[in-house]
Amino acid sequence: MQEKINAASYYASINVLKDYKHYYPNDIFIHEFVDSAKTIVDKINEQNIESIASLDLFFHGSKWGLYMYKGASMYKELLSEDIKENKLNASLYASKTADLVTAWDTHEEKRTIYDVKFDRFISKGAIIEIHGCESGGDLYVIDSISKNLSEEIPQGYVVGHTTKTNPNIDNTQDNAKQDYRHGVRAIWQNGKVIKKTTQKRWINFNKEMI
Incomplete structure (x- = not known):
């Protein structure tokens, strides 16, 4: 993981946070750098039931999952040799099958999305947006991360x-x-792509979904 990519994710996350504060000035926001899926899962699971309206994730990504490595930071370059020798892969995978097929050099803080307590999200209208490559696509043999997430918040949206x-x-x-x-973003709901959009920046779901 390269420093410049972590920095880009940081600045991009700040701009997303600014939009949330603009549109929802009275809400509570958590903005945090993480280097393992365990941290994400634990942070979600410690929230109150039906208290999370939205979640944005900034990582290297694919249809299989979101990739993160223990010890990565904005200031330290983490080489592939470090990951392999020290088993630093602490990524979040779409399923146990995706984990089995694609996860290598794994750390004990690796997780799948099914470690998440999804009752922490509001029951209707929750939004999860993944800011990572190809994460909105699907797979032929097994389900993708966006598809699986959307099935866990069936009345919400995954982007x-x-x-x-x-x-x-x-x-x-x-x-x-x-x-x-x-670019092109897919909007998933309950296991299906219901729309693709080229809308830049903030998506107004009240207008986009009409």
């Missing part, structure tokens, strides 16, 4: 990119303006 992503929205070269919310 993910159908192609590779980059943070240079509008061809920006300004780090502070970096944002992954452009």
Whole structure:
């Protein structure tokens, strides 16, 4: 994992956070750097039942899962040799099958999405958005991460990119303006893609879903 990619995710996350504060000024926000799926799962599971309205995840991604490595940071370059030798893969996988087929050099803090207590999300209208490459696509043999997540919040939405992503929205070269919310994003609900959108930045679900 390279420092420049972590930094891009950080600046992109700040811009998403600004939008949340603009549209929902009275809500409570948690903005946190994590280097393992366990941290994500634990943070979700410690929340009250039906208290989470939305979740944004900024990681290297694919249809199989979201990739994170113990010890990664914005300031330290983590080489593939480090990951392999020290078994630092602490990623979040779409399922036990995806874990079995694709997970290598794994750390004890690796998890699947089924370790999450999904009753922590509001029962209707919850949103999970994945800001990572190809995470909004599907697989032929087993289900993808967006599909599986959407089935766990059946009256909510899961948003993910159908192609590779980059943070240079509008061809920006300004780090502070970096944002992954452009290109084609798929909107999943209860196991199906109900819409694809090229809307940049904030998606207004009240308008997009009409």
